[in-house]
Amino acid sequence: MHIVILGLSITSSWGNGHATTYRALVRELVRRGHDVLFLERDVPWYAAHRDPSGTWAGRTELYASLDDLRERFASEVRKADLVVVGSYVPQGVDVGAWVQGTAKGVTAFYDLDTPVTLAKLERGDFEYLAPHQVPGYQLYLSFTGGPTLGRIERELGSPAARPLYCSCDPELYGPGGGKPRWDLGYLGTYSHDRQPVLERLMLDAARGWPEGRFVVAGPQYPEGVVWPPNVERVQHLAPPEHTAFYTAQRFTLNVTRADMVRAGHSPSVRLFEAAACGVPVISDAWEGLDTFFRPGLEILVSHDTRETLGYLRELPESERQAVGQRARERVLAEHTAAHRARTLESYAREAASGRAP
Structure with missing residues (x-):
């Protein structure tokens, strides 16, 4: 598949937990033969705290504004088999509307902050997602499982709310030696x-x-x-x-x-x-x-x-x-990133075939 992910950040782990999740997921998708493009808004607080380049896989591009995103990456979004918009993406409502109007493949909202998102929607705070957009995403991928998934389908009209939990990268995390400090x-x-x-x-x-x-x-x-x-x-x-x-x-x-x-x-x-x-x-x-x-x-x-x-x-x-x-x-x-990549594959393929995941 050709996959485009618009996420909060993959280049900087400063003050967020999104970057490590995206890095591990993208790496495993690339290993499984997929072409992955990650699009990230270039903001000063992450620009000042970039992690070393080369610590993540796939292609990564920074965009300066919503207009810059539309002008440079419309063709990538249009030809993608799967387009994923993440939580806390700057101007996420506008980004999501553009993606839903441009993409020809499967579209998904990846909520790495599901309980926070739902609480914000209840308050009428539509910082990065608006309720009317949820039915327009064929998949609602959630860091939260359990009863919350049914609520997203019943109350927000998602065609398919499915768990895609965070994970770990076993190549980076393993036992060490020495006496604990x-x-x-x-x-x-x-x-x-x-x-x-x-x-x-x-x-x-x-x-x-x-x-x-x-x-x-x-x-x-x-x-x-x-x-x-x-x-x-x-x-x-x-x-x-x-x-x-x-x-x-x-x-x-x-x-x-x-x-x-x-x-x-x-x-x-x-x-x-x-x-x-x-x-x-x-x-x-x-x-x-x-x-x-x-x-x-x-x-x-x-x-x-x-x-x-x-x-x-x-x-x-x-x-x-x-x-x-x-x-x-x-x-x-x-609970490794490889497990999550295979799960995402199955959701996307079933959504593309018209079957409920």
Whole structure:
């Protein structure tokens, strides 16, 4: 297939989780023989934080404006077998309208932020998607599965809402050697709704265990955050550094955004990346988590400071390693980028044939 993807970013992982997902997916599609063109709006905040070129596959082009996009890439969109528009694309409503009016092949909306998107639509916030556009996409590809998919079809009129979860790249994420440097770490951009959970599950644990070693990596944290003295801060961590970061932890923490907790069935890329490294994950609780990992066996669930400290100080080392190994085996069997590429292929081909995916 000839595939065109219009996404938030593939060139910069600064302050977003989209880039790593797109890179892994595009690479696997290219490996399977598809021609993939990724179109990205050239914006100053990503231009100032580009990751090293050559860390992603396919063809990538930057466009300066909506007019520039229309003038330079109309023929590519018109001849494509599949055109995908991602969430949070600048001027996404206008981009989507242009794609739906131009493309001759299958069109899809890829929502890497489904619960956030649905909450925005309820508020009348049509930043990158408008409700009337949903029926015009033959596929609604969602980072969230479960009951939310039925809601997208019933309430928004999608012909086919299907899960296309985030994944990990097993060529980039794997076990490391050496002694862990930190007892617990967290990787994530600041979010006001995640911060109270981070405080409860990690920062309060750090305050309650001064001998413990903790680390938080990610940008945009406000100056008012009070970091305990045993919590190290890393402002930004490029994807090539993620594996070394995860494997330097005894445990890693996953904290989910409030909208995604409410929707359930919304795994974050941190879950799969850390698990692929064989590092046991301590996660907040949300509906559907047990469809990706078995709690207590492949993932550890914490509701409060006491539970977090219990894992850190009381779980035997042999069981800690076993949890990480079982999670890694689960990821390699079900949650790699190669799995997602094959899934996308099947959705696109069935949509093109006129059959419901």
